[in-house]
Amino acid sequence: MNDILDPLLLSRWQFGLTTLYHFLFVPLTIGMALLVALLQTFWVATGRLHWLHLTRLFGSIFLINFAMGVVTGIVQEFQFGMNWSNYSRFVGDVFGAPLAMEGLLAFFLEATFIGLWIFGWDRLPKGVHLATIWLTSIATILSAYFILCANAFMQNPVGYRLDAATGRAQLTDIGAVLTNQVALAAFPHTLFASIMFAAVVIVATAAWHLRKGQHVETMRRALTFGAITNIVAFIGTVLEGDQLGLAMVRTQPMKMAAAEALYNTATGADASFSLFSIGTPDGSSEIFSLRIPYLLSFLSTHTFTGTVEGINDLQAQYTQQFGPGDYTPIIWVTYWAFRWMIALGVLSMLVSVAGLWLTRPGRIRAGRTVPRWAWTVAIWTAPLPLLASLVGWVFTEMGRQPWIVFSLMKTADAVSPSTTGLMVLASLIAFTVVYGALAVVEFRLLRKAALTGPDDWEAVHHETAPAQLATVY
Incomplete structure (x- = not known):
C-alpha cells in the first residue's frame, strides 16, 4: 500500500499523464496553423475557390484544437507548485524566464491574431487578414520554442550559477538559455514532426470524402497537398533528428x-x-x-x-x-520508445508515398480507381505521427532519469515535501476522468468538422471578389 501511495511515483504518473495529454493538441496546433496559412496564401495568390474551402475547413479544425490545448495547458504550470515545489524553488529563477516569455509574448500574440483572423473575414482587407493567420502561426512556433528552451535546461543546464547560500540555481545568461544546443536541435525536429501530424490529418480528411465521392476536386488537391507536405516534413524530421542525436551524445x-x-x-x-x-x-x-x-x-x-x-x-x-x-534509466522503455518513434514516422511517410502513387494523374486519366482499402488505410493511419511524437517525448524524459535537471537535481529530490500520496492520487483520478471526457468532446468536434467537409460555394460567395468567383477549380 505504501508503494501505491508513494507521492513521488504518483506525482510522476500525474505529470506524465497531463503532459502527454496536453501534447495531444500541441503538434496539431503548431502544424495546422502553418498549413492553414499556406492554404490561405494559395487562395489569395490564385483566387481558386478550392483553396478557400480548404482554408475554412482546416481552419475550423485548428480552432477547435487550439481551444482545447489552452484549457489543458493551464494545468501544467500549476503542477510545478503543487507537486514539484522543491524543483520550482531550485530552478524557478531560470525555468521561469522562458515560460514567462512564452506567456507574455508568444501566447499574447497568438491570442490576439487568432481573434483577428476569426472575426476579420468580412472586415479586414484580404492581405491584412492573410497576415493575421501567418502571425498566428509564427506565434505558435515562438511559443513552442520558449517551451523547448525551458525543457532544454532540464536536459543540458546552461546560463546559471548555483547560489551557495540558498542552494538555488540563479539565471546569469538568458542568451545561453535561449541558445541551448539541445533547444536549437529539438526545435526544428519538433516543428517538422508537428507539420507531419497536421499533414496526415488533411490526408485522412480528404481520403474520407474521396471514398464517399464527395467534394472530389477539392479533396484531391487536399490529399496531394497533405501527402507531399508529410513527406517533406518527414525528411526534415529525420535530418533534424540526426542533429538532436548528436546533441544528445554530447550532453547526455x-x-x-x-x-x-x-x-x-x-x-x-x-x-x-x-x-x-x-x-x-x-x-x-x-x-x-x-x-x-x-x-x-x-x-x-x-x-x-x-x-x-x-x-x-x-x-x-x-x-x-x-x-x-x-x-x-529504464532500458526497455528508452530502447523501444526510440524505435517506435522511428517506425511510426517511417510508416506514416510510406502511406503518403503510396497515396501519391495511387492517385497520380496518369492513373486517374486512365480511369483506374483507387482501391477502397487504400482510403481506409489513409484514414486509420492518421494518428501515426502523433504517436511517434508521444513516444519520442517518453524517450526524451524517461531517458534523462534519475535526473529532473541533468547532473544538478534528481527527480526524487524535486517532489513537494508536504504533498501526500493520497492527495496526488485524488487529483490523478480527477484529472484522468476530466481529461477522458475532454478527449471524447475533442474527438467528436474534430470528427464532425472533418466529416462535414468544406463550405458550399454559395456559403462563401459573399467573401470572394467577383473576378475570383469566376475561377472555379
Missing part, C-alpha cells in the same frame, strides 16, 4: 547508450545499431541482439570509427562523479 551520453541498449563502450564495427535486443531482467547486460555494424558509431559521431560510451562504463563514471546511486 547515457540516454544514447540506453536508446541502443549498449552496455559496454564500443568503437567502429562494435558500435552497432541494434534492430532488436533482449537484456537481462536487471538491465545490466545483453542476452541477444540483431545489430547493424558501424551504424551507431556513425549516428553518434558522424564517423565510422567513433567511440560510443556504454551503460556500464557511464554508470561507473557517474557513481564516481555524483556519488553512489543508479544512474541508468
Whole structure:
C-alpha cells in the first residue's frame, strides 16, 4: 500500500499523464496553423475557390484544437507548485524566464491574431487578414520554442550559477538559455514532426470524402497537398533528428547508450545499431541482439570509427562523479520508445508515398480507381505521427532519469515535501476522468468538422471578389 501511495511515483504518473495529454493538441496546433496559412496564401495568390474551402475547413479544425490545448495547458504550470515545489524553488529563477516569455509574448500574440483572423473575414482587407493567420502561426512556433528552451535546461543546464547560500540555481545568461544546443536541435525536429501530424490529418480528411465521392476536386488537391507536405516534413524530421542525436551524445551520453541498449563502450564495427535486443531482467547486460555494424558509431559521431560510451562504463563514471546511486534509466522503455518513434514516422511517410502513387494523374486519366482499402488505410493511419511524437517525448524524459535537471537535481529530490500520496492520487483520478471526457468532446468536434467537409460555394460567395468567383477549380 505504501508503494501505491508513494507521492513521488504518483506525482510522476500525474505529470506524465497531463503532459502527454496536453501534447495531444500541441503538434496539431503548431502544424495546422502553418498549413492553414499556406492554404490561405494559395487562395489569395490564385483566387481558386478550392483553396478557400480548404482554408475554412482546416481552419475550423485548428480552432477547435487550439481551444482545447489552452484549457489543458493551464494545468501544467500549476503542477510545478503543487507537486514539484522543491524543483520550482531550485530552478524557478531560470525555468521561469522562458515560460514567462512564452506567456507574455508568444501566447499574447497568438491570442490576439487568432481573434483577428476569426472575426476579420468580412472586415479586414484580404492581405491584412492573410497576415493575421501567418502571425498566428509564427506565434505558435515562438511559443513552442520558449517551451523547448525551458525543457532544454532540464536536459543540458546552461546560463546559471548555483547560489551557495540558498542552494538555488540563479539565471546569469538568458542568451545561453535561449541558445541551448539541445533547444536549437529539438526545435526544428519538433516543428517538422508537428507539420507531419497536421499533414496526415488533411490526408485522412480528404481520403474520407474521396471514398464517399464527395467534394472530389477539392479533396484531391487536399490529399496531394497533405501527402507531399508529410513527406517533406518527414525528411526534415529525420535530418533534424540526426542533429538532436548528436546533441544528445554530447550532453547526455547515457540516454544514447540506453536508446541502443549498449552496455559496454564500443568503437567502429562494435558500435552497432541494434534492430532488436533482449537484456537481462536487471538491465545490466545483453542476452541477444540483431545489430547493424558501424551504424551507431556513425549516428553518434558522424564517423565510422567513433567511440560510443556504454551503460556500464557511464554508470561507473557517474557513481564516481555524483556519488553512489543508479544512474541508468529504464532500458526497455528508452530502447523501444526510440524505435517506435522511428517506425511510426517511417510508416506514416510510406502511406503518403503510396497515396501519391495511387492517385497520380496518369492513373486517374486512365480511369483506374483507387482501391477502397487504400482510403481506409489513409484514414486509420492518421494518428501515426502523433504517436511517434508521444513516444519520442517518453524517450526524451524517461531517458534523462534519475535526473529532473541533468547532473544538478534528481527527480526524487524535486517532489513537494508536504504533498501526500493520497492527495496526488485524488487529483490523478480527477484529472484522468476530466481529461477522458475532454478527449471524447475533442474527438467528436474534430470528427464532425472533418466529416462535414468544406463550405458550399454559395456559403462563401459573399467573401470572394467577383473576378475570383469566376475561377472555379
